[in-house]
Amino acid sequence: VSAARVLVVDDEPDAALYLSTLLSDEGFVTRMAGDAPTAAELLASETFDLLILDVQLPGTTGLRLYLDIEADPRFAGLPVIIVTGVATFQLFDRACRPVRAPAAVFEKPVDQERFLATVNSVLAGSR
Amino acid sequence: VEDFYRTLFDAIPAYVTVQDGNLRITEANRRFTRDFADGVGTECYRSYKRRDRPCEVCPVLLSFGDGQPHMSEEKVTTRDGRVISTVVHTSPIRDETGRIVSVMEVSTDVTGLKQLQEEYRTLFTEAPCYISVQDRGLRILEANRRFRDDFGEPAERHCYEVYKHRDEPCLVCPVAKTFEDGGTHTSEEEVTALDGRQICTLVSTAPLRGPSGEVAAVMEMSANVTELRQVQSQLASLGMVVGSISHGIKGLLNGLGGGVYLMDTGFAKQDLARVRTGWEMTKRNVDRIRGMVLNVLYYARDREMQREEVDLAALAEDAVSVVRSRAEQAGVALAAPAGPSAGRLSADPRALHSLLVNLLENSLDACRVDRKKESHRVSLGIERADGEVLFTVEDNGVGMDRETREKVFSAFFSSKGMEGTGLGLFIASRIASAHGGRIDVESRLDVGSRFTVRLPAAVGG
Numbered sequence: 001v002s003a004a005r006v007l008v009v010d011d012e013p014d015a016a017l018y019l020s021t022l023l024s025d026e027g028f029v030t031r032m033a034g035d036a037p038t039a040a041e042l043l044a045s046e047t048f049d050l051l052i053l054d055v056q057l058p059g060t061t062g063l064r065l066y067l068d069i070e071a072d073p074r075f076a077g078l079p080v081i082i083v084t085g086v087a088t089f090q091l092f093d094r095a096c097r098p099v100r101a102p103a104a105v106f107e108k109p110v111d112q113e114r115f116l117a118t119v120n121s122v123l124a125g126s127r
Numbered sequence: 128v129e130d131f132y133r134t135l136f137d138a139i140p141a142y143v144t145v146q147d148g149n150l151r152i153t154e155a156n157r158r159f160t161r162d163f164a165d166g167v168g169t170e171c172y173r174s175y176k177r178r179d180r181p182c183e184v185c186p187v188l189l190s191f192g193d194g195q196p197h198m199s200e201e202k203v204t205t206r207d208g209r210v211i212s213t214v215v216h217t218s219p220i221r222d223e224t225g226r227i228v229s230v231m232e233v234s235t236d237v238t239g240l241k242q243l244q245e246e247y248r249t250l251f252t253e254a255p256c257y258i259s260v261q262d263r264g265l266r267i268l269e270a271n272r273r274f275r276d277d278f279g280e281p282a283e284r285h286c287y288e289v290y291k292h293r294d295e296p297c298l299v300c301p302v303a304k305t306f307e308d309g310g311t312h313t314s315e316e317e318v319t320a321l322d323g324r325q326i327c328t329l330v331s332t333a334p335l336r337g338p339s340g341e342v343a344a345v346m347e348m349s350a351n352v353t354e355l356r357q358v359q360s361q362l363a364s365l366g367m368v369v370g371s372i373s374h375g376i377k378g379l380l381n382g383l384g385g386g387v388y389l390m391d392t393g394f395a396k397q398d399l400a401r402v403r404t405g406w407e408m409t410k411r412n413v414d415r416i417r418g419m420v421l422n423v424l425y426y427a428r429d430r431e432m433q434r435e436e437v438d439l440a441a442l443a444e445d446a447v448s449v450v451r452s453r454a455e456q457a458g459v460a461l462a463a464p465a466g467p468s469a470g471r472l473s474a475d476p477r478a479l480h481s482l483l484v485n486l487l488e489n490s491l492d493a494c495r496v497d498r499k500k501e502s503h504r505v506s507l508g509i510e511r512a513d514g515e516v517l518f519t520v521e522d523n524g525v526g527m528d529r530e531t532r533e534k535v536f537s538a539f540f541s542s543k544g545m546e547g548t549g550l551g552l553f554i555a556s557r558i559a560s561a562h563g564g565r566i567d568v569e570s571r572l573d574v575g576s577r578f579t580v581r582l583p584a585a586v587g588g
Contacts, residue, residue, distance in 0.1 A: 011495075013456045014408050014412065015378070017385065018384065022388060108378055
């Protein structure tokens with residue numbers, strides 16, 4: 001079985017490096033993106049099994065990216081885990097249509113063990 | 128029959144006289160002769176008003192002139208010197224040929240009514256809010272005293288001219304709505320007083336109906352709620368400070384968690400490079416937590432100014448070192464001032480340090496989110512000119528449009544969405560003014576920004 005590929009999107013380089021190191025130590029293949037357009041380019045050119053997304057990216061917001069991915073049939077099977085510093089109940093306040101719930105939502109600071117356990121179970125469920 | 132009419136005439140509960148063309152009273156009822164001296168045979172104006180000449184406007188003469196009934200309001204003086212208010216009605220009396228031979232004048236004592244009217248008038252005038260009565264064209268027909276005190280004489284000017292110094296009606300107007308539907312409407316407005324004060328008002332309107340029920344005018348009542356709004360906005364900013372700080376702290380704790388993870392696993396793997404990366408990450412986040420806490424303390428005014436002699440070059444170098452690691456990470460070139468020629472300044476070193484770090488971080492963020500340029504740079508400069516110390520922080524980041532530029536120093540304004548706390552530049556400008564200085568900003572969208580901190584070089588300020 002080949003290692004699962006995970007894309008980590010966070011505009012805060014420390015956060016991206018942290019989660020991506022955590023996941024590669026766990027045996028995953030990871031890529032990092034610091035903003036939504038870079039993430040969109042990577043998603044279009046490579047295949048991923050999981051997207052870890054911070055939802056307050058500058059420029060194109062992470063929320064916008066999430067809505068785009070969620071509406072795009074190419075990514076219909078791609079699970080998304082949201083990592084955010086915003087209280088989770090505020091997250092989808094600004095979305096103007098009903099959206100599919102992400103596979104999981106984590107508030108920063110991320111609880112490592114719970115995060116890894118969730119990543120493993122989300123990937124087990126989708127593969 | 129004549130006796131009967133005479134009795135009726137005398138019993139009329141008003142003053143009744145019949146006057147000839149010279150306003151001489153030829154007949155009067157009993158109530159008139161009881162209350163006024165010099166009854167029948169004297170002129171109306173002598174008897175009612177103790178005047179030597181007819182009044183300027185006389186309803187009796189008007190009736191003589193046009194044969195129509197007329198009406199007026201008068202103040203007259205009784206035999207015992209009481210001044211009473213009357214409403215006067217006149218009607219011409221004709222002979223067989225139709226010629227007007229005399230005019231009957233009936234005066235009703237409305238002193239009590241008049242007093243009541245005065246009382247209502249006083250209520251209107253002294254009401255502790257702004258009241259105006261407006262016509263369909265939004266011209267102010269009447270206004271109470273508080274209105275005149277704060278907005279001047281309305282002089283039939285338009286509501287929007289007086290309240291808002293506008294040339295045309297507001298887009299949404301509660302007075303116009305009341306003219307339309309006859310209902311009561313409310314709105315919140317910001318108006319400008321004669322002395323330039325901005326006043327927040329809560330406006331309610333009510334229709335004033337004419338005889339046939341149509342809306343003849345609209346009364347508008349505005350309560351001054353400026354203080355209430357200030358308290359509200361303070362509470363709102365308190366909520367925002369809690370929100371933005373908790374958001375910021377969460378991100379920084381996450382960064383700390385990352386640093387600790389990298390160090391832990393780096394030690395376990397004997398991977399020194401990883402340990403170093405983790406250590407850098409930890410320091411970066413500790414520095415940012417320190418900066419954020421200092422900002423919050425300044426915001427809460429918990430920190431007093433502590434002046435001492437500050438070596439400006441060392442201060443600048445220090446500030447630059449705080450953001451260096453983040454700049455490298457973001458691929459932004461950071462230029463520190465060259466040479467130790469800046470000298471010293473009496474200032475609060477920790478405050479100035481925060482000021483510079485806030486400006487540098489702001490510029491760094493402006494570069495980080497900019498995708499229009501190949502390479503980015505942030506530079507800090509110090510110079511002395513005309514008794515001032517000038518710090519300049521310049522970047523080629525996203526730049527600002529006019530609206531952003533104008534709001535950039537207000538608390539909780541952030542163009543970075545949820546990313547910024549909205550405190551950095553607000554604190555920076557507050558620190559500059561605590562030193563008797565200020566921050567100027569020049570910026571162009573997509574080109575970059577330059578912030579110039581001007582502090583007086585002499586102690587004081």
